[in-house]
Amino acid sequence: xxxxxxxxxxxxxxxxxxxxxxxxxxxxxxxxxxxxxxxxxxxxxxxxxxxxxxxxxxxxxxxxxxxxxxxxxxxxxxxxxxxxxxxxxxxxxxxxxxxxxxxxxxxxxxxxxxxxxxxxxxxxxxxxxxxxxxxxxxxxxxxxxxxxxxxxxxxxxxxxxxxxxxxxxxxxxxxxxxxxxxxxxxxxxxxxxxxxxxxxxxxxxxxxxxxxxxxxxxxxxxxxxxxxxxxxxxxxxxxxxxxxxxxxxxxxxxxxxxxxxxxxxxxxxxxxxxxxxxxxxxxxxxxxxxxxxxxxxxxxxxxxxxxxxxxxxxxxxxxxxxxxxxxxxxxxxxxxxxxxxxxxxxxxxxxxxxxxxxxxxxxxxxxxxxxxxxxxxxxxxxxxxxxxxxxxxxxxxxxxxxxxxxxxxxxxxxxxxxxxxxxxxxxxxxxxxxxxxxxxxxxxxxxxxxxxxxxxxxxxxxxxxxxxxxxxxx
Numbered sequence: 001x002x003x004x005x006x007x008x009x010x011x012x013x014x015x016x017x018x019x020x021x022x023x024x025x026x027x028x029x030x031x032x033x034x035x036x037x038x039x040x041x042x043x044x045x046x047x048x049x050x051x052x053x054x055x056x057x058x059x060x061x062x063x064x065x066x067x068x069x070x071x072x073x074x075x076x077x078x079x080x081x082x083x084x085x086x087x088x089x090x091x092x093x094x095x096x097x098x099x100x101x102x103x104x105x106x107x108x109x110x111x112x113x114x115x116x117x118x119x120x121x122x123x124x125x126x127x128x129x130x131x132x133x134x135x136x137x138x139x140x141x142x143x144x145x146x147x148x149x150x151x152x153x154x155x156x157x158x159x160x161x162x163x164x165x166x167x168x169x170x171x172x173x174x175x176x177x178x179x180x181x182x183x184x185x186x187x188x189x190x191x192x193x194x195x196x197x198x199x200x201x202x203x204x205x206x207x208x209x210x211x212x213x214x215x216x217x218x219x220x221x222x223x224x225x226x227x228x229x230x231x232x233x234x235x236x237x238x239x240x241x242x243x244x245x246x247x248x249x250x251x252x253x254x255x256x257x258x259x260x261x262x263x264x265x266x267x268x269x270x271x272x273x274x275x276x277x278x279x280x281x282x283x284x285x286x287x288x289x290x291x292x293x294x295x296x297x298x299x300x301x302x303x304x305x306x307x308x309x310x311x312x313x314x315x316x317x318x319x320x321x322x323x324x325x326x327x328x329x330x331x332x333x334x335x336x337x338x339x340x341x342x343x344x345x346x347x348x349x350x351x352x353x354x355x356x357x358x359x360x361x362x363x364x365x366x367x368x369x370x371x372x373x374x375x376x377x378x379x380x381x382x383x384x385x386x387x388x389x390x391x392x393x394x395x396x397x398x399x400x401x402x403x404x405x406x407x408x409x410x411x412x413x414x415x416x417x418x419x420x421x422x423x424x425x426x427x428x429x430x431x432x433x434x435x436x437x438x439x440x441x442x443x444x445x446x447x448x449x450x451x452x453x454x455x456x457x458x459x460x461x462x463x464x465x466x467x468x469x470x471x472x473x474x
Contacts, residue, residue, distance in 0.1 A: 022049030063100030
């Protein structure tokens, strides 16, 4: 029997704010445990939450980019459950009035573009973080109260590769917007994947399992593929898939049972009594939407249209925000858009990787790279010479000064080259005879002699052309 995979994804994404969702405590990663927390985060009696306006602004941006219907009435609810990482004994969330509903995001698949529906996006606060060991469990409350948005998709994905493409697209989108730093390795973006299988042609949903806390895009695909394989084996062996929460084990390359689910947990949701409903003005929402950053798809369209880049080059640039921003700075100083893209994608990326430098710390000045590209375009230096100049640019040196210091400026004056060419021809009569006898290698030899005489400064293409013209005259 053939089976169809059905996948829905819940993504928790920490918002890029300076302070927490309902308190003035700072948001930071990697600080000493329990130093970025205050009485509100710890749920001390008598403390009251205060909504972070910046978090709401970022949530509106995310909802807009996901093409959601935005609810201007902001309401919060209490989600009650008792766990050691939840100091208040409840979480403040938006169960009944999410900031955004009925959105959509478009991904690229092997079969072309596909729309993945977004059920909802809502704001909430993060929990504390637990560290388990044989000696017991330690809790770091630094993360408690950090602003989150939870983005819930519909079950529209049908393979691990589609799910990975969805997460990658969402990650890029949120990063471009400045909504989050989306560092999965630091936990600022976390994925919970719901997976089920059903016979091909069936419309009923199978029993789903949840694979929690996937910390990389590659693991999203690997975990789904492993879980689908596990479920198919169960069904083929006459066993039932049980509703459960699982985790992905990278070493064993399979999913491991964490706990079984016998039904929906009753969280006893009710409106948060300490936060009165807040109505966002149409003007405030419009101002946010009108001043949003250029989205990845818009940037790709600009690269392919205005800059005439290939889809591949545009994709490579857009996939890395820092490189893409640098490219945009370079093309402010040159019209050689394709050549600039090649230098940024190939040469610059290779140099950064070799030196173990992050694109955000790129030492190369955009204007200097553009100047060097313009010199190649004007045939003032050759492509080979440009690579030498580029090495110096990466050290912060002005390419014009480098060319001058190294005596690299290319000779492109026809009269100056002709004088040198005729001297070389006069000194090599045998090469002239070889050319007349159909030996094309003679031209290459003569070009080499001119390059030697000019100390490598003669324009190779122009030299070749002028030599052939002079040979035909003799």
